[in-house]
């Protein structure tokens with residue numbers, strides 16, 4: 307299968323942004339997660355191709371492919387090798403570097419149902435989550451690129467405290483604001499919610515005596531109403547030591563902004579690259595938690611205000627303003643909206659990402675059970691980084707592959723996971739960095 311011919315570098319693509327360390331095809335060492343990702347284990351038959359590469363980095367070459375005349379575009383390797391290829395012949399003029407970005411596996415077999423995902427202009431939210439390091443960011447970013455290239459103004463949000471969206475897109479997306487991503491056809495923006503920075507700001511502003519800092523900060527987070535109304539409850543002091551779950555609270559408040567702010571209304575697809583499992587579950591249960599807390603605060607407020615008004619009416623003073631409770635009630639309604647959003651099968655879907663190992667599959671099974679308990683819609687499971695049937699004498703590859711097949715089998719038998727659409731995504735032999743590479747991965751996964 308030739309992927310290269312369909313890889314077209316988008317306008318504004320800057321090859322120098324992409325960095326790649328070629329691998330040596332040595333299978334003798336046990337690869338780490340990161341080295342596996344860039345595939346140290348390439349059957350020896352193919353290593354000359356890599357050795358013949360003359361360009362400085364492969365992602366550059368993926369991008370350059372699109373500039374090469376059609377006649378110079380890559381040929382596929384013989385099918386018997388079982389590789390998916392994106393490229394090349396090394397004998398071409400230097401000007402037209404070509405690369406075979408091969409996936410070390412057969413392409414995804416199950417159809418992800420992308421047609422359904424892309425259909426319609428009603429806003430849809432996709433949350434990708436799973437165990438650390440399985441490829442959540444790569445899958446989320448590739449989905450965002452695919453949506454944008456299919457005409458959807460798309461926003462990709464990272465709620466993972468250890469952000470890797472910037473690394474994945476090979477662009478600086480940090481800063482906690484919307485940053486345009488260069489490359490895709492329709493607008494694609496990224497937002498990394500920076501909990502460290504937010505926490506620091508929080509600490510600083512909450513130390514200000516007059517408390518206005520807290521209000522400004524919370525205004526910025528879409529929670530100004532809460533700060534205003536709880537000012538007399540010394541919110542600043544309360545939050546001086548950030549409570550557990552603040553990261554998730556910040557992420558949620560951004561979600562609230564998406565729902566209401568006109569500047570976000572253009573986005574018809576919002577993709578969340580979520581934090582590893584534990585954080586994500588906290589994030590999903592937070593609206594309930596906040597709803598309950600606000601409910602309690604409201605009750606307290608009402609009690610205080612009715613007691614105060616009773617006293618005041620005895621002494622003939624004017625009634626206190628009753629706006630506070632109304633405003634809190636509004637915030638509570640927003641939380642309910644967020645909760646509904648998480649549970650709305652029409653607009654939201656949580657996609658579990660895993661790898662074919664017993665540990666990752668077990669965790670995915672538990673994650674699905676928890677999501678079900680929270681009534682969060684899940685229909686797809688991506689099994690990422692699958693190795694091909696071994697086409698060489700690489701012992702490591704065949705043992706690893708057998709292990710992976712056992713894990714895939716486990717998915718079929720798992721009561722939590724067997725009902726999901728399983729999307730098999732191959733392990734590709736370059737690090738997935740930059741829009742062209744994400745587009746390549748996206749075209750394999752999201753069909």
Ligand SMILES: Nc1ncnc2c1ncn2[C@@H]1O[C@H](COP(=O)(O)OP(=O)(O)OP(=O)(O)O)[C@@H](O)[C@H]1O
Nearest residue numbers: 343438439440441442443444691732733734737738
């Ligand atoms: N199918 C794949 N083939 C090759 N490399 C991959 C594949 N999927 C992901 N990778 C690589 O694996 C590494 C980890 O991927 P990624 O950052 O997407 O995972 P993550 O689950 O988001 O990690 P974290 O939990 O640390 O945020 C990256 O170097 C990425 O390029």
